Amino acid sequence: xxxxxxxxxxxxxxxxxxxxxxxxxxxxxxxxxxxxxxxxxxxxxxxxxxxxxxxxxxxxxxxxxxxxxxxxxxxxxxxxxxxxxxxxxxxxxxxxx
Numbered sequence: 001x002x003x004x005x006x007x008x009x010x011x012x013x014x015x016x017x018x019x020x021x022x023x024x025x026x027x028x029x030x031x032x033x034x035x036x037x038x039x040x041x042x043x044x045x046x047x048x049x050x051x052x053x054x055x056x057x058x059x060x061x062x063x064x065x066x067x068x069x070x071x072x073x074x075x076x077x078x079x080x081x082x083x084x085x086x087x088x089x090x091x092x093x094x095x096x097x
Contacts, residue, residue: 032051047059054093058070072090
């Protein structure tokens with residue numbers, strides 16, 4: 001009976017080690033959550049996206065019309081309009097995260 005239990009114990013213990021290491025692997029591959037500052041200006045809502053203190057995107061939601069994003073793609077301070085509903089964190093921001 002003990003000999004039958006041993007392989008299962010090894011599998012359970014080994015599986016536990018794999019599961020214990022999984023969150024660290026998953027976190028290192030994903031994007032960290034940005035700090036989002038929201039403010040209201042006249043007839044629009046502005047959301048600023050920062051990571052490591054660096055402003056990399058601005059979302060503008062007018063009272064009428066579709067929302068749009070301005071993104072600094074290469075860290076030079078020039079924000080360009082980006083199409084789509086999602087904001088991807090540029091590589092220059094991720095390098096220190």
